[in-house]
Amino acid sequence: MELATKYNPSEVEGKWYQYWLDHELFSSKPDDREPYTIVIPPPNVTGVLHMGHMLNNTIQDILIRKARIDGKNACWVPGTDHASIATEAKVVNKLAQQGIKKRDLTREQFLEHAWDWTNEHGGIILKQLRRLGASCDWNRTAFTMDETRSESVLKVFVDLYNKGLIYRGLRMVNWDPKAQTVLSGEEVIYKDEKSKLYYLKYYVAEGAEITEGAENVIHKDAKGYYAVVATTRPETIMGDTAMCINPKDPKNQWLRGKKVIVPLVNRVIPVIEDRYVDIEFGTGCLKVTPAHDVNDYALGKTHNLETIDIFNPDGTISDQSPLYVGMDRMDVRKQITIDLKEAGLMEKVEDYENKVGYSERNQDTAVEPRLCKQWFLSMKHFADIALPPVLEGKIKFYPTKYVNTYRNWMENIQDWCISRQLWWGHRIPAYFIETTSPLPTSPEGETFPDEAFVVALSEEEAYKLAVEKYPVLKTLSPSGESERGFILRHDEDALDTWFSSWLWPISLFDGINNPGNEEISYYYPTCDLVTAPDIIFFWVARMIMAGEEYMKDVPFRNVYFTGVVRDELGRKMSKSLGNSPDPIGLIDKYGADGVRMGMLLAAPAGNDILFSESLCEQGRNFCNKIWNAFRLVKGWEVSESLAQPQENRKTIAWMEATIRTASAEINDLYSKYRLNEALMAVFKLFTDEFSGWYLEMIKPAYQAPIDKATLTATLNIFEQLMKLIHPFMPFITEELYQNISERKDGESIMVDTLILDAPSKADADLIAQYEEAKQIISGVRAVRNSKNISPREPLTLEVVADDNITKCPDMGAIIEKMATLSDIQYVQTKSDGTSAFLIGTTEYAVQLGNLIDTEAEIQKMEAELKHLEGFLIGVQKKLSNERFVANAPAQVVELERKKQSDAETKIAALKESIAKLK
RNA sequence: ACUUCCAUAGCUCAGUUGGUUCAGAGCGCUUGCCUUACAAGCAAGGGGUCAUAGGUUCGAAUCCUAUUGGGAGUACCA
Numbered sequence A: 001m002e003l004a005t006k007y008n009p010s011e012v013e014g015k016w017y018q019y020w021l022d023h024e025l026f027s028s029k030p031d032d033r034e035p036y037t038i039v040i041p042p043p044n045v046t047g048v049l050h051m052g053h054m055l056n057n058t059i060q061d062i063l064i065r066k067a068r069i070d071g072k073n074a075c076w077v078p079g080t081d082h083a084s085i086a087t088e089a090k091v092v093n094k095l096a097q098q099g100i101k102k103r104d105l106t107r108e109q110f111l112e113h114a115w116d117w118t119n120e121h122g123g124i125i126l127k128q129l130r131r132l133g134a135s136c137d138w139n140r141t142a143f144t145m146d147e148t149r150s151e152s153v154l155k156v157f158v159d160l161y162n163k164g165l166i167y168r169g170l171r172m173v174n175w176d177p178k179a180q181t182v183l184s185g186e187e188v189i190y191k192d193e194k195s196k197l198y199y200l201k202y203y204v205a206e207g208a209e210i211t212e213g214a215e216n217v218i219h220k221d222a223k224g225y226y227a228v229v230a231t232t233r234p235e236t237i238m239g240d241t242a243m244c245i246n247p248k249d250p251k252n253q254w255l256r257g258k259k260v261i262v263p264l265v266n267r268v269i270p271v272i273e274d275r276y277v278d279i280e281f282g283t284g285c286l287k288v289t290p291a292h293d294v295n296d297y298a299l300g301k302t303h304n305l306e307t308i309d310i311f312n313p314d315g316t317i318s319d320q321s322p323l324y325v326g327m328d329r330m331d332v333r334k335q336i337t338i339d340l341k342e343a344g345l346m347e348k349v350e351d352y353e354n355k356v357g358y359s360e361r362n363q364d365t366a367v368e369p370r371l372c373k374q375w376f377l378s379m380k381h382f383a384d385i386a387l388p389p390v391l392e393g394k395i396k397f398y399p400t401k402y403v404n405t406y407r408n409w410m411e412n413i414q415d416w417c418i419s420r421q422l423w424w425g426h427r428i429p430a431y432f433i434e435t436t437s438p439l440p441t442s443p444e445g446e447t448f449p450d451e452a453f454v455v456a457l458s459e460e461e462a463y464k465l466a467v468e469k470y471p472v473l474k475t476l477s478p479s480g481e482s483e484r485g486f487i488l489r490h491d492e493d494a495l496d497t498w499f500s501s502w503l504w505p506i507s508l509f510d511g512i513n514n515p516g517n518e519e520i521s522y523y524y525p526t527c528d529l530v531t532a533p534d535i536i537f538f539w540v541a542r543m544i545m546a547g548e549e550y551m552k553d554v555p556f557r558n559v560y561f562t563g564v565v566r567d568e569l570g571r572k573m574s575k576s577l578g579n580s581p582d583p584i585g586l587i588d589k590y591g592a593d594g595v596r597m598g599m600l601l602a603a604p605a606g607n608d609i610l611f612s613e614s615l616c617e618q619g620r621n622f623c624n625k626i627w628n629a630f631r632l633v634k635g636w637e638v639s640e641s642l643a644q645p646q647e648n649r650k651t652i653a654w655m656e657a658t659i660r661t662a663s664a665e666i667n668d669l670y671s672k673y674r675l676n677e678a679l680m681a682v683f684k685l686f687t688d689e690f691s692g693w694y695l696e697m698i699k700p701a702y703q704a705p706i707d708k709a710t711l712t713a714t715l716n717i718f719e720q721l722m723k724l725i726h727p728f729m730p731f732i733t734e735e736l737y738q739n740i741s742e743r744k745d746g747e748s749i750m751v752d753t754l755i756l757d758a759p760s761k762a763d764a765d766l767i768a769q770y771e772e773a774k775q776i777i778s779g780v781r782a783v784r785n786s787k788n789i790s791p792r793e794p795l796t797l798e799v800v801a802d803d804n805i806t807k808c809p810d811m812g813a814i815i816e817k818m819a820t821l822s823d824i825q826y827v828q829t830k831s832d833g834t835s836a837f838l839i840g841t842t843e844y845a846v847q848l849g850n851l852i853d854t855e856a857e858i859q860k861m862e863a864e865l866k867h868l869e870g871f872l873i874g875v876q877k878k879l880s881n882e883r884f885v886a887n888a889p890a891q892v893v894e895l896e897r898k899k900q901s902d903a904e905t906k907i908a909a910l911k912e913s914i915a916k917l918k
Numbered sequence B: 001a002c003u004u005c006c007a008u009a010g011c012u013c014a015g016u017u018g019g020u021u022c023a024g025a026g027c028g029c030u031u032g033c034c035u036u037a038c039a040a041g042c043a044a045g046g047g048g049u050c051a052u053a054g055g056u057u058c059g060a061a062u063c064c065u066a067u068u069g070g071g072a073g074u075a076c077c078a
Helices: A011-020 A051-069 A084-097 A105-123 A126-133 A148-163 A234-239 A250-255 A294-302 A329-342 A381-393 A402-411 A459-469 A472-476 A519-523 A533-550 A583-590 A592-601 A612-637 A646-671 A677-696 A708-725 A731-741 A760-789 A807-821 A854-880 A883-887 A890-917
Strands: A033-037 A075-076 A166-176 A182-183 A190-206 A218-222 A224-231 A242-245 A259-261 A269-271 A285-287 A346-358 A367-377 A394-397 A429-437 A452-455 A486-490 A525-529 A556-560 A795-800 A821-827 A834-839 A844-849
Touching: A011 A218, A011 A731, A033 A051, A033 A519, A033 A760, A051 A075, A051 A126, A051 A525, A051 A592, A051 A677, A084 A105, A126 A583, A126 A592, A148 A166, A148 A452, A182 A367, A190 A285, A190 A329, A218 A677, A224 A234, A224 A285, A242 A250, A242 A294, A242 A612, A250 A329, A285 A294, A294 A367, A329 A346, A346 A452, A381 A402, A381 A533, A402 A533, A429 A459, A452 A459, A459 A472, A472 A731, A525 A533, A533 A556, A533 A583, A583 A592, A583 A612, A592 A677, A592 A731, A612 A677, A612 A708, A612 A731, A646 A677, A646 A708, A646 A760, A677 A708, A677 A807, A760 A795, A760 A807, A760 A834, A760 A844, A795 A807, A807 A821, A834 A854, A834 A890, A854 A883, A854 A890
Parallel strands: A033 A075, A033 A525, A242 A269, A394 A556, A525 A556, A795 A821
Antiparallel strands: A166 A182, A166 A367, A190 A224, A190 A259, A190 A346, A218 A224, A242 A285, A259 A269, A429 A452, A429 A486, A795 A844, A834 A844
């Protein structure tokens, strides 16, 4: 086989991905093996791959491939999310470009457009994941709005309603005026914003008696007495129905029981008192707008205030307002400040920094608090069942710090608003009852509510439930189109997207519709969840709730929270900064394996990753390293007759011991989800131990053949190394695995398990021997380096000892080869003209002849001597401390004693050498 | 404001219950090598009073307290 000097990923990746698909190597079916399951965090169906996905899915693929190599039945289920609000917004925008308005379409027409859009753009992201090498079981690809998932969602809604956990309530909710839908608290993002604090004059209504007490701060001008109210939202004054002061506020005592006039609007409103008001803020006077502020709403309730809703759903001023009707809220803010100034009703304006809530999906749109009736899920019950598994460790979080975040949220949980005024999503299975005939006038005191509804999966069932729930309906006579005297109006609203995502680990295996089926019993609970910490509440917490509610078990055992991918400067990647590389472009440039390694190198669990292309370069370089190591091994000519040298056999044993040891370490790192460290361990094993030492040690002389036994063992070692690397770099490892020996069609590294023995004591001893040899070799090389001696020029090494180097004759040959030595001599005293170094307590000397610089040697040794003497003093001090000897464990004291005697030996040797040189 | 995490080499990070020859890795850096697998490489090397100040201990990067600096989350903000 001819191999290029550089690895070319583009020739390899597509080929093997297709091979894996053709042989259904990603697919999983329940069997006797231990299951290992991951469900993908479903990306937005119309989204495209970004660096966050790359990181997240690389990690999942590593875990799933590792499980396969370990012999588990690995199942990675892919899918996409309908992303209700985001997708609907995209479709609305696209229609707007075509001059079509959503409100001119029927629900059915709009959904047709939405499905067209989804089918056109949908699944691109899943295709892109294939480029990365993602080994998902594509036959299982699911969509949150496909039949099975939709049915599950609706069933769960009905079930929770029947359990009394879903209710309809009038609440102050977060309103997105652009998407014209309500949002949950989690969907609101607060941003710091520079704004203004406007101080407005509220004149006291005429006829009031003003007592000018000592502490009162009274404002008065030609037009009369007035109070000053500080507000950031002057446009809401049309909705003011009271002014509030703190009853304990001395400076505002004079306002007690008075009435004031809303500026411009000229409505007379009462001054109420409530301790909620912060005396120190502004002037201590608060305008109360119950329809447009959460706290004001609460005040309005306790003080029985009128509620005036001055906004339309789109954020324009409604006809409830006397002024600015039809204008947008942001324009009104500008206009009203001008008008207030002109009318002399603005006392001053100050700069102010506050937080404004924005819609998570329409990030330019400020959320408006709004009072409306919505569907809510009561969360107390869910918090009660979802908190213990995390606190008790049934579910482990990596890193653990998120346990606190989770607990905090659970302990302060708010009911979840699950309805959205959107069409793209799961339509809420509720039917409102509208009577078409007049109701009988309360026959047996039976009342009929203003908003009557039933919750049912079908209209037929809804009819049945309706007459059961409201028997009065049976008495109605037919009228108009309705034969029953009433009609059912299917709720127009859809459910929050997360109301389907929270069922994902269950609904993927059809566990809601078909409880106890073979798949759900086998794959649930899943093993690991890999996700970003910003959806811990949206998704992770709620999946735990749904799991406990419907499966009575956790949905996953471990949650690996990835960090945020940032650029080298630590900035978040964003379109506007243009600092987000195109993942597919990176794969084209560095190969999927290179990019995977690049992503992972800087990604400790939970830490943000500072991404730069140079990391991918490192990944690509490693691929090339692997490639060339293979070229070397494959290029050797085999000699059947050649006997295996003794030292080769030993080196093979050493490499195998090293692999066992590294593998144990790597498995331990996997178990702790320290994947970047596992990769680093694999990298060092291949680069340093295998390429740098092993291959160099067994490498035959130029154009000389290699013995069969060594080659076979080396190929076997190579294959083991490929399996260790495979989870991180699937493509190159498959390519080389297929080239190591003839493989049958359908054979793959993916499913060829690697189970190694635990490292033994003998392994450790062998490794120690080689470590010593490496140090000697490096020592000789360092001497060469400092004396500018070519690595090819043979040298003679003296070992100042009675014994030979390592009490093992075959190490000598290896050291000679690696350090390019012509001879190793064992001497009592080293000869003149040598440069020496110490390994442990043994001195090694390289014969340099006339190249030696005696002065420099003496200096070097004197520096070493000084250092050793200092060290010895420290040790002696420690040992002469009675309390140390008395209190420290025996082995620690013993160790110090050994340090002492070793140091004394070395010092003696050095002194002798120096004396001799002088 | 509260909760929480962090501060170790130029950068990114390891450093398990305090104790194995004056603290480790990768990258970067310096020097020398185009050595016959690989210059996308090889060899060798420099680089850290472990944020600061106290304390506990025979012994502290590691435990405690305070300070400083930084990140994250949550809440409030008229």
